[in-house]
Amino acid sequence: GQQLNQSPQSMFIQEGEDVSMNCTSSSIFNTWLWYKQDPGEGPVLLIALYKAGELTSNGRLTAQFGITRKDSFLNISASIPSDVGIYFCAGHHNAGNNRKLIWGLGTSLAVNP
Amino acid sequence: DAMVIQNPRYQVTQFGKPVTLSCSQTLNHNVMYWYQQKSSQAPKLLFHYYDKDFNNEADTPDNFQSRRPNTSFCFLDIRSPGLGDAAMYLCATSIIEETQYFGPGTRLLVL
Numbered sequence: 001g002q003q004l005n006q007s008p009q010s011m012f013i014q015e016g017e018d019v020s021m022n023c024t025s026s027s028i029f030n031t032w033l034w035y036k037q038d039p040g041e042g043p044v045l046l047i048a049l050y051k052a053g054e055l056t057s058n059g060r061l062t063a064q065f066g067i068t069r070k071d072s073f074l075n076i077s078a079s080i081p082s083d084v085g086i087y088f089c090a091g092h093h094n095a096g097n098n099r100k101l102i103w104g105l106g107t108s109l110a111v112n113p
Numbered sequence: 114d115a116m117v118i119q120n121p122r123y124q125v126t127q128f129g130k131p132v133t134l135s136c137s138q139t140l141n142h143n144v145m146y147w148y149q150q151k152s153s154q155a156p157k158l159l160f161h162y163y164d165k166d167f168n169n170e171a172d173t174p175d176n177f178q179s180r181r182p183n184t185s186f187c188f189l190d191i192r193s194p195g196l197g198d199a200a201m202y203l204c205a206t207s208i209i210e211e212t213q214y215f216g217p218g219t220r221l222l223v224l
Contacts, residue, residue: 003155031211031212033212033213035215040201040218040220041217041218042117042119042203042205042215042216042217042218043156043203043215044215045212045213045214045215048212088155092211100158100161100170101158101213103155103156104155105154105155106153106155
Protein backbone atom coordinates (compact mmCIF):
# COMPACT_ATOMS: atom_id res chain seq x y z
CA GLY A 1 0.00 0.00 0.00
CA GLN A 2 0.95 3.65 -0.20
CA GLN A 3 3.43 4.97 2.33
CA LEU A 4 4.84 8.35 3.13
CA ASN A 5 8.55 9.09 2.83
CA GLN A 6 9.64 9.97 6.35
CA SER A 7 13.17 11.08 7.18
CA PRO A 8 15.45 10.67 8.85
CA GLN A 9 14.91 7.03 9.79
CA SER A 10 16.75 7.52 13.08
CA MET A 11 18.49 10.26 15.02
CA PHE A 12 20.87 10.28 17.96
CA ILE A 13 21.28 13.69 19.55
CA GLN A 14 22.52 15.38 22.68
CA GLU A 15 20.07 16.69 25.24
CA GLY A 16 19.26 20.33 24.52
CA GLU A 17 19.64 20.05 20.76
CA ASP A 18 16.85 20.83 18.34
CA VAL A 19 15.40 18.10 16.12
CA SER A 20 13.74 18.25 12.73
CA MET A 21 12.01 15.48 10.79
CA ASN A 22 9.80 15.53 7.74
CA CYS A 23 7.41 13.57 5.59
CA THR A 24 6.70 13.82 1.89
CA SER A 25 4.05 12.33 -0.31
CA SER A 26 3.52 11.95 -4.03
CA SER A 27 -0.15 12.86 -3.59
CA ILE A 28 -2.07 15.65 -1.91
CA PHE A 29 -3.28 15.26 1.65
CA ASN A 30 -6.00 17.17 3.46
CA THR A 31 -4.79 16.30 6.94
CA TRP A 32 -1.35 15.69 8.44
CA LEU A 33 -0.93 14.09 11.85
CA TRP A 34 2.17 13.59 13.98
CA TYR A 35 2.27 10.84 16.60
CA LYS A 36 4.85 9.72 19.17
CA GLN A 37 5.06 6.10 20.25
CA ASP A 38 6.90 4.86 23.31
CA PRO A 39 7.97 1.19 23.53
CA GLY A 40 5.03 -1.06 24.36
CA GLU A 41 2.49 1.75 24.10
CA GLY A 42 0.07 3.07 21.52
CA PRO A 43 0.80 6.15 19.39
CA VAL A 44 -0.04 9.43 21.08
CA LEU A 45 -1.25 12.31 18.95
CA LEU A 46 1.12 15.28 19.14
CA ILE A 47 -0.15 17.70 16.51
CA ALA A 48 -2.93 17.66 13.90
CA LEU A 49 -2.78 19.92 10.83
CA TYR A 50 -5.81 20.58 8.66
CA LYS A 51 -4.93 23.49 6.38
CA ALA A 52 -2.15 24.06 3.84
CA GLY A 53 0.46 26.41 5.28
CA GLU A 54 -0.75 25.88 8.84
CA LEU A 55 1.95 26.16 11.50
CA THR A 56 0.99 24.74 14.89
CA SER A 57 2.88 24.46 18.16
CA ASN A 58 2.41 22.20 21.15
CA GLY A 59 4.94 23.17 23.82
CA ARG A 60 8.40 22.52 22.41
CA LEU A 61 6.93 20.90 19.30
CA THR A 62 6.13 22.76 16.11
CA ALA A 63 4.68 21.25 12.95
CA GLN A 64 3.77 22.69 9.58
CA PHE A 65 1.44 21.60 6.79
CA GLY A 66 3.31 22.23 3.53
CA ILE A 67 1.90 24.70 1.03
CA THR A 68 1.89 22.06 -1.71
CA ARG A 69 -0.10 19.76 0.63
CA LYS A 70 2.44 17.05 -0.12
CA ASP A 71 4.72 17.47 2.87
CA SER A 72 4.94 18.26 6.57
CA PHE A 73 7.68 18.74 9.11
CA LEU A 74 7.95 18.38 12.87
CA ASN A 75 10.49 20.28 14.95
CA ILE A 76 11.37 19.61 18.58
CA SER A 77 13.27 22.34 20.35
CA ALA A 78 15.63 21.87 23.32
CA SER A 79 15.27 18.08 23.42
CA ILE A 80 15.06 16.25 26.73
CA PRO A 81 15.50 12.55 27.55
CA SER A 82 11.74 11.88 27.61
CA ASP A 83 11.57 12.87 23.92
CA VAL A 84 13.01 9.44 23.16
CA GLY A 85 10.65 7.32 21.06
CA ILE A 86 9.42 6.73 17.55
CA TYR A 87 7.72 9.61 15.74
CA PHE A 88 5.24 8.80 12.98
CA CYS A 89 3.69 11.09 10.44
CA ALA A 90 0.34 10.13 8.96
CA GLY A 91 -1.78 11.72 6.26
CA HIS A 92 -5.40 11.57 5.27
CA HIS A 93 -6.80 12.09 1.78
CA ASN A 94 -10.31 12.67 3.05
CA ALA A 95 -11.77 11.99 -0.36
CA GLY A 96 -14.39 9.52 -1.48
CA ASN A 97 -13.93 6.02 -0.13
CA ASN A 98 -10.19 6.51 0.50
CA ARG A 99 -10.58 7.22 4.19
CA LYS A 100 -7.71 5.46 5.86
CA LEU A 101 -4.53 7.03 7.24
CA ILE A 102 -1.36 6.68 5.23
CA TRP A 103 1.68 6.26 7.50
CA GLY A 104 5.35 7.08 7.36
CA LEU A 105 7.83 4.45 8.52
CA GLY A 106 8.77 6.41 11.60
CA THR A 107 11.76 8.34 12.94
CA SER A 108 13.47 6.76 15.92
CA LEU A 109 14.84 9.42 18.25
CA ALA A 110 17.51 8.78 20.89
CA VAL A 111 18.61 11.54 23.26
CA ASN A 112 21.90 11.39 25.11
CA PRO A 113 21.56 13.07 28.53
CA ASP B 114 -10.59 11.78 31.32
CA ALA B 115 -12.04 10.59 28.03
CA MET B 116 -9.95 7.80 26.64
CA VAL B 117 -9.50 4.62 24.65
CA ILE B 118 -9.03 1.55 26.83
CA GLN B 119 -7.67 -1.81 25.73
CA ASN B 120 -7.76 -5.04 27.67
CA PRO B 121 -5.77 -7.00 28.36
CA ARG B 122 -2.45 -5.18 27.84
CA TYR B 123 -0.69 -8.50 27.36
CA GLN B 124 -2.26 -11.68 26.01
CA VAL B 125 -0.65 -15.07 25.64
CA THR B 126 -2.40 -17.73 23.57
CA GLN B 127 -1.56 -21.04 22.03
CA PHE B 128 -1.19 -21.74 18.35
CA GLY B 129 -4.69 -22.25 16.94
CA LYS B 130 -6.54 -21.27 20.13
CA PRO B 131 -9.12 -18.50 19.54
CA VAL B 132 -8.47 -15.23 21.29
CA THR B 133 -10.49 -12.05 21.73
CA LEU B 134 -9.07 -8.59 22.35
CA SER B 135 -11.29 -5.80 23.58
CA CYS B 136 -11.44 -2.06 23.21
CA SER B 137 -13.69 0.49 24.84
CA GLN B 138 -13.91 4.24 24.53
CA THR B 139 -15.39 7.08 26.53
CA LEU B 140 -14.92 9.62 23.72
CA ASN B 141 -18.27 8.80 22.11
CA HIS B 142 -16.56 8.68 18.72
CA ASN B 143 -18.50 7.05 15.92
CA VAL B 144 -15.53 5.41 14.18
CA MET B 145 -13.43 2.62 15.72
CA TYR B 146 -10.38 0.98 14.16
CA TRP B 147 -8.22 -2.08 14.70
CA TYR B 148 -4.57 -2.03 13.68
CA GLN B 149 -1.82 -4.60 13.78
CA GLN B 150 1.70 -3.36 14.44
CA LYS B 151 4.84 -5.47 14.21
CA SER B 152 8.23 -4.46 15.50
CA SER B 153 9.80 -1.43 13.83
CA GLN B 154 6.83 -1.00 11.49
CA ALA B 155 4.00 1.47 11.16
CA PRO B 156 0.52 0.37 12.25
CA LYS B 157 -1.37 -1.60 9.61
CA LEU B 158 -5.13 -1.13 9.40
CA LEU B 159 -7.13 -4.35 9.67
CA PHE B 160 -10.67 -2.94 9.59
CA HIS B 161 -12.84 -0.18 10.93
CA TYR B 162 -16.43 0.51 11.91
CA TYR B 163 -18.15 3.72 10.86
CA ASP B 164 -21.02 3.51 13.35
CA LYS B 165 -22.30 -0.02 12.63
CA ASP B 166 -20.95 -0.08 9.10
CA PHE B 167 -18.06 -2.59 8.94
CA ASN B 168 -15.18 -1.88 6.54
CA ASN B 169 -12.64 -4.63 6.00
CA GLU B 170 -9.25 -3.97 4.40
CA ALA B 171 -8.71 -6.09 1.31
CA ASP B 172 -5.57 -7.74 2.66
CA THR B 173 -6.89 -8.55 6.15
CA PRO B 174 -6.87 -12.33 6.59
CA ASP B 175 -10.19 -14.10 7.16
CA ASN B 176 -8.72 -15.32 10.43
CA PHE B 177 -9.41 -11.85 11.84
CA GLN B 178 -12.97 -10.85 12.69
CA SER B 179 -14.48 -7.94 14.56
CA ARG B 180 -17.63 -7.09 16.46
CA ARG B 181 -19.00 -3.77 17.60
CA PRO B 182 -22.03 -4.39 19.83
CA ASN B 183 -22.47 -0.70 20.70
CA THR B 184 -20.80 2.70 20.29
CA SER B 185 -18.42 2.17 23.19
CA PHE B 186 -17.06 -1.31 22.59
CA CYS B 187 -15.27 -3.10 19.80
CA PHE B 188 -13.73 -6.57 19.78
CA LEU B 189 -11.05 -8.24 17.69
CA ASP B 190 -11.41 -12.00 17.34
CA ILE B 191 -8.54 -14.08 16.02
CA ARG B 192 -10.06 -17.44 15.20
CA SER B 193 -6.92 -19.54 14.84
CA PRO B 194 -3.82 -17.58 15.80
CA GLY B 195 -0.62 -18.46 14.04
CA LEU B 196 2.92 -17.57 15.04
CA GLY B 197 2.86 -14.77 12.49
CA ASP B 198 -0.04 -13.12 14.31
CA ALA B 199 2.13 -12.23 17.28
CA ALA B 200 2.12 -8.44 17.30
CA MET B 201 0.86 -5.32 19.03
CA TYR B 202 -2.85 -4.76 18.34
CA LEU B 203 -3.99 -1.17 18.50
CA CYS B 204 -7.50 0.20 18.79
CA ALA B 205 -8.22 3.75 17.70
CA THR B 206 -11.25 6.01 17.49
CA SER B 207 -12.19 9.14 15.61
CA ILE B 208 -15.08 11.49 14.89
CA ILE B 209 -15.71 10.87 11.22
CA GLU B 210 -12.72 9.31 9.55
CA GLU B 211 -9.96 11.73 10.34
CA THR B 212 -7.90 12.43 13.46
CA GLN B 213 -7.47 9.14 15.27
CA TYR B 214 -6.83 8.59 18.97
CA PHE B 215 -5.17 5.37 20.00
CA GLY B 216 -5.41 3.10 22.99
CA PRO B 217 -2.32 1.70 24.73
CA GLY B 218 -2.41 -1.52 22.72
CA THR B 219 -2.50 -5.24 23.50
CA ARG B 220 0.69 -7.23 23.00
CA LEU B 221 -0.21 -10.70 21.71
CA LEU B 222 2.16 -13.60 22.12
CA VAL B 223 1.42 -16.90 20.35
CA LEU B 224 3.10 -20.03 21.72
